[in-house]
Amino acid sequence: xxxxxxxxxxxxxxxxxxxxxxxxxxxxxxxxxxxxxxxxxxxxxxxxxxxxxxxxxxxxxxxxxxxxxxxxxxxxxxxxxxxxxxxxxxxxxxxxxxxxxxxxxxxxxxxxxxxxxxxxxxxxxxxxxxxx
Numbered sequence: 007x008x009x010x011x012x013x014x015x016x017x018x019x020x021x022x023x024x025x026x027x028x029x030x031x032x033x034x035x036x037x038x039x040x041x042x043x044x045x046x047x048x049x050x051x052x053x054x055x056x057x058x059x060x061x062x063x064x065x066x067x068x069x070x071x072x073x074x075x076x077x078x079x080x081x082x083x084x085x086x087x088x089x090x091x092x093x094x095x096x097x098x099x100x101x102x103x104x105x106x107x108x109x110x111x112x113x114x115x116x117x118x119x120x121x122x123x124x125x126x127x128x129x130x131x132x133x134x135x136x137x138x
């Protein structure tokens with residue numbers, strides 16, 4: 007049985023991407039997490055963004071579906087747009103900040119960086135990829 011996850015890729019008006027610094031270890035990542043029983047991936051990403059960043063978002067489009075090679079897990083990544091809330095640290099994230107693509111911190115989870123680059127591709131079709 008696959009575990010399911012949903013993550014948001016949120017760009018600001020300058021093309022910078024929103025990352026969250028995890029509280030449990032020193033790494034930056036996209037806001038997101040596990041899909042709860044009975045929840046659609048779009049519902050999960052909206053909930054997870056609120057929990058991790060304080061922002062309310064609309065889902066714009068599916069970027070891709072990613073299979074994790076080390077786990078039985080499928081992850082949905084969506085481009086989302088903020089529609090409300092206040093960007094802030096939360097119980098799950100010690101800091102939330104926008105970074106230009108050229109200045110993404112070195113301690114950003116590498117598969118999340120790959121998903122960001124996938125979101126920047128000018129394709130209308132979702133990407134399906136295995137990730138390490």
